[in-house]
Amino acid sequence: MPTARLDSLPNRRAIIDRRRLADQLAELPDEAAALKREATVLLKQALEAGRAEIGGRLAEHPARGHEIAASYAFLTDQILRLVFDLATERLIPRTNRTAGERLTLMAVGGYGRAEMALYSDVDIAFLTPWKQTAWAERVIETILYMLWDLGLKVGHSSRSVDEMVRMAKSDLTIRTALLEGRFIWGDEALYDDAARRFEIDVRHGTERAFVTEKLAERDERHRRMGDSRYVVEPNVKEGKGGLRDLHTLFWIGKYVLNVRSVPELVDAGLLTTGELKQFQRAENFLWAVRCHMHVIANRAEDRLTFDLQRDVAARMRYNERPGRSPVERFMQHYFLTAKMVGSLTGVFLAHLDETFAQKGRRFGMPSLGVRRKPRNLDGFVIDRGRLSTPEDGFFAEDPVRLIEIFTLADRHGMEIHPQTMRQASRDAKLVDGVRSDPRANALFLEVLTSPRTPGMVLRWMNEAGVFGRFMPDFGRVVAQMQFDMYHHFTVDEHTIHAIDLLSRIEHGDLATDHPLVHKLMGQIVMRRALYVAVLLHDIAKGRGGDHSELGAEVAHKICPRLGLTPAETEMVAWLVRYHLLMSHTAFKRDLADFKTILDFAEVVQSPERLRLLLSLTVVDIRAVGPGVWNGWKRQLLGDLYHAAEEVLRRGHKQKGRMERIEEKQENLAVGLGWDAERFSAYARRMPDSYWVGEGSDTLLANARAIADADAAGKSLLISTSPDEDREATLVTVYAADHPGLFYRIAGAIHVAGGNIIDARIHTTRDGMGIDNFLVQDPFGRPFDDPDRLTRLRIAIEDALANRNRLADRLAAKPAPRTRADAFDIEPNVLIDNKASNRFTVIEVNARDRPALLHALAHALFQSKVTIHSSHVATYGERAVDTFYLTDLTGDKLTAAQRLKALERRLLAAAAGEQLEEAA
Template sequence: MTDLFASLPNRRSIINRRIIADRIEALAAESSGDVGHLRQKIVAVLAEALKEGRAEAKRRLEYRPTNGREAVQALAFLTDQIVRILFDATTHYLYSPGNRTAGEQLALLAVGGYGRGEMAPHSDVDIAFVTPYKPTSWTEQVIESMLYSLWDLGLKVGHSSRSIDEMIRMSNADLTVRTAMLEARYVWGDRAVYDEALARFDAEVVRDSARAFVAEKLAEREERHKRMGDSRYVVEPNVKEGKGGLRDLHTLFWIGKYVNRVRSVSGLVEAGLLTPHELRQFQKAENFLWAVRCHLHYLTGRAEDRLTFDMQLEVAQHMSFTARSGRAGVERFMHYYFLTAKKVGDLTAVFLAHLDDQWASKGRRFVPSIFRRPRKLEGYVLERGRLALPSDDFFQKDPVRLLEIFAVADQHELEIHPSALIAASRDAQLIDNAIRRDPRANAFFLDVLTSPRDPERVLRWMNDAGVFGRFVPDFGRVVAQMQFDMYHHYTVDEHTIRAIGLLSRIERGELIEDHPLAAELMSKLISRRALYVAVLMHDIAKGRGGDHSILGAEVAEKLCPRLGLSAAETETVSWLVRHHLLMSATAFKRDLSDYKTIMDFAEVVQSAERLRLLLVLTVVDIRAVGPGVWNSWKRQLLSDLYIAAEEVLRLGHKSTGRKERIAAKKQALREALDVPAAEFDRYARRLPDSYLIAESVEILAQNARQILAAGKEPLSIVAEVYPERGATLVTVYASDHPGLFYRIAGAIHLAGGSIIDARIHTLRDGRAIDNFLVQDPLGRPFDHPDQLARIRRAIADALANKQKLQPKLEAKPLPRTRAEAFQIVPNVLIDNMASNRFTVIEIHARDKPALLFNLAYALFQSKVTVHSAHISTYGERAVDTFYITDLLGGKIESKSRLQTLEKRLLAASEARVIEELAAVE
């Protein structure tokens, strides 16, 4: 046995190979010669040993829940012994070779993670069967028998069977094979075969190919990071494959092993690729990440490596992270996880810097040189095109340089040498209150933050070095702080830095197609600097136990003067932080056709400059939440609100009267329709004023064509893609009757649609024209003909009573079980001041199937009329807003009726599916 498991304590409590071998020997002695029967008995003995060994490994992890290293070593050691016993039993008792020839030699090699001596509870067992030449019939029998036995043991086996020549050829041709063989470890069999294979691998594969291997592994790493979200601060990280995860540490080991032929991680120190301190950091990070991965495997009962929200709660509990200082155990656990992921990133930079230095000293630079000769720049040294320090104590002599180096790097668009970043990380503690108040330091910081070049890149360097959080302690409080919900994809600091990057890209014109209005407004801003600072501070007070907008505004009032902003700029930043959610809340939760909505919004904003700033801030805040959150529907709503509010705020503007607005809509509609004047006049008389005010001319024209084409037909359903809104417009023209809205809502859900906006209108002749904007669960329009047909058919069946909605909705599976990890207390807000004509009801609840159906049915039961509905989702949280009146068209004023309505909506928000009244069905 090698010394790989020398540090593993009390190995015989995991498995005692001698005792098990003796039991198998006794079984063989009693055997009647039936090979198949004997193999089954051997497998039964090994299965019992495997079960007991796994239980012991699990007990060790439960006893020391953060010591993942011991658990994965215990499982690898257990697998070694099982494989050795099985090989001996197979070759001695099942297929004894007699006098073996040179070609009947066989070596068993552990490869991949198993080769490193590390196995998670549900990892594959990767074995290479290696022969000196082509396999003989005996070696084929042994390999086949062993594989069947391993499969019978319930092991997931990744195997290969090759001669040494084939192994060399495959390693040269395939990077994956080469990486697996790089970690090949002798387990059992003919040692001479392994020694020959290893020697030839070194001589024929590794030699003179280090540069190519390193480049391929780093490219592979970059591709993997992009696939996993390209950030180590994704709030549902992949522990194995994600940025800052185990695979990043393995990549460092592979590179070190390939370049310097080290046999263990500790060998990286002797090779000069890590210092002893960095080695301890490597081992600490690896130990923690292995513990997390093992707990994930045990809790899910499978090879699960994604730390989803529901698993975060359970893993945090099993790893003994408890609530402390007002922070939940899961938040403390994830904070530690992200700090560990950051440390893995730091180690990667250090490792590659050491590797680059090694190769540079041999005249083979890993990072291409930009400047042939070192030059000095602002006192810094340019080392192969990267900003480096002239001496190790450079920061200590003047700690303001800890900010200056980032400003210089930004100004000259240079990268910072990893050794300089390491020194900055080490010396960041020198930043005290005196440095924070230093005008030079604040000027350097503000130059980076408001840079016209690429502030995101430099701010990320500053954050990774710990300088950012040290210089702005309020920002330091949100570094690696996760937002425990399904809406936010990143930690608070990562979200903020991404938002600043998006702002810079919009200003540079890179995102003009996605954000045409924001790009246009950036060139008109008077308060550009204030906007960048506001983006920095908009979430800076998260996690403090209060309204982060109010608390953040207070932080801005104190911090902005220190950064060098004027009193006017400080007031602007504070206002933006205080109201950074106002525009999205108004656009997504309120009826923008209700003039009081616009007036109330404009009253808070008060100036055209603030409106421009708020629009841009809102755009970057939403888009920086994560991929897929921003869409054309949100862009359209924000644009509509901006244009409407700008009209109100424009100097000298006088509001157009309601009659004039209606007349203008009718005239525009007349021009859009190609119908005789008399026919149009008859049609126009059927339209209520509220309908003309609420809908755009484009929708009015589409509705009109549908209504005129339908004639006296009792039902007309049109579903067509509405590209401007990134959704499908579903319009139902039918006889108005109680329950129409909830039936349509249920039918759309059954058809797989998600309603994002609904406007319900009753014409003067008693017919209803209802407009729904519908997307699929991924936020895309229904655009396939089959989808459109399905949604039309589902609505028609529901309105014709051809299907019982309640049983079908009950049977529909839950699409997102992860939402169950969050405790969301439903809340109903009733506002009679938000609109002049309607009672506005806002419901906050856990997003789930049939929620809108439940709420619509509760409103139907309450005998109210729904005029419009606005549906917003924020991960696991849904916010649905309804504009309602009583059946006579008035606001709901009765206190008792409002209380009953609130109680019914609360019950509806918590129910799976509300039972429909038999009388209605």
């Protein structure tokens, strides 16, 4: 019982000595205002001293979650009792109380369970026998005001016993809160009466409905929280595998069997002794984490954000290991605990079925039995519609069955019984002996490359621990987080999610999102190699070194074991080695520079590799997490694929530069419908780099906008048009070219709330600048709100007219990305004179922050170079900005001293050092 946990706390009087405090309160004057004022001061001091004592205990024993959670509840109990006595005996005294003037104070919810963190809500209920009297109303009001004055966040209700019963019947939340009800102070006989009424009038006969509703509520909560226990910023309380999942199990047991504490679930047959230890270990760990979070954040905080993770890991004394930081070790422990909670949930519900359900059915849920029993289950059996084993030693007789059960589940579209999953987890080590067994490897490969639902079944295999034992290299990344703001899942969950996405694209479920990859899947020859490459692409993360190169070595070892041919093995190893090549080329390089395409095609070498690499790249990016994939990335990868495919299909001697320019000009002339003389005059104004660098849709939009500006005699044109394919807005600025044009426009776009994802800078032969920017809002959506577009035009006009200091306006904008402060990113500048025949390519890696592009462009302006294009890629907290540059005469930058000075300026700008803005 909760009271037993409170009674067992060590040295309780060091937390708060209620008797001594009561004596001090008794000495205070009787005058109500003074009594209330001075009592509040005393109680607040006691509350702060108690919290400090508990905080010290948490620092000294950082893993004692149960004890600390109970300590906060104990402290709160004593404060409430003192306030209750003060209100009923001295502030609102009543000598001759009637039968109706009885009052009970009870704790409900988590507080009723005697579990609290530093800033947990104090959930209480006031009970009266009948309709509330004036005296009870005044007492309740007095108590609440005193609690608020103490700074407590109170959730409260005041009801008669009849009202309590009526509302509990109709509202699941109220019923659950009252299920955890605990007597605090007041009329104990009234509390006992209410408890009896709850048992007889509310709980009795509604057990099945409660289980069904509670499980549905849990599923909805999981969906709301991301429906994965492996999100890298998990919610410790509400997330999948968190405290609320454990609470749900206890609520079900308490409601169905009226157990009073978690250990009684063993006697009830809903947990084994071993499962109870796992339950308590998980709960203790999660409570310790939650208590540390509240202390660090200095407020109620249940989301384990990046900035908290590092501090919690330090407070809980996780140490560094080779290749693993303390925070990564802590988070792996967290995810393994969340996984344990998921396993406990499954076996708990299976015990519930065994104990209460009719034969062949599921308790509290509709029957999920298969309509037609599959033939040839190789000795496995069906239990309540789920795949099971006929006896406890079934896996030990033939450990290959540990793989076979998942293959059968996939073939027949069946769930695996939770007890069998637990049995598989227990016996998972037996699979060590069959890793080289051709039958086991063939069965595993069948699941991995299944045309049905490989992702779901591999996730089950991972949950059981069989996956990591059968493939130890994969076992090394199970529950391994990637401590950055880019990846949303652990490495193993990311990998399985990518396999699932590939399968769904192949099936056509995501054909609308990925039409090119869906089409190419039908042309791929080495399908098995693709699925294995997706499995292995991140297998070497966390080993210290280039995970692509190390992963290729792993592929050479694993693929033959799985039964792949030498050609397939070589293909898998190549794909793993170069799985980042396509995204890096598409997002960090200028695809209009033909050397970019040639260099990429030279590495890829074959159309089959290109098809496979595009498929792997797409699912790798999309599996990172929600919001990472967008139309801009789809467009860039598609452009790179088509350009490289043409080179590989026709050979390197395809259309020359002038041929491509002439083709674009011919297409534009048709689109504009101008006469030959007018178009020829316009075409002569534009440099060759403009025709090569821009796509047909941008060329058409530019030509129309420039024609309108010239006809109106405007020296400045700012036009915006939506680009639906790229999920962005094209912002074109046509103005007299002058030094600093680019950095001023970039700063103005940020002032207006825009985020530049790509930019191309051109100068006409008659001295006008044409700068094309692709702009999104801060959430990666098109920047298309009319008010924002108006602000953008005004901001650009002001910046170019130098009406106000752009630096001041940028400094005045608040920095919204405080989460990035949790990461240490050392700025880095890479200078490459080989990536392009015409330009010096400079790549800057830095912590992402507002107006970073403006700061870097300003540094380049100060370095007296010409920017021809800029490409922006962001990976969570990390930004990679790439610039294609020449000197003012149009040549590459080659002088070592000048390049060194340019590097210093860019490093200073990337680090956020203030630079003087030119007039």
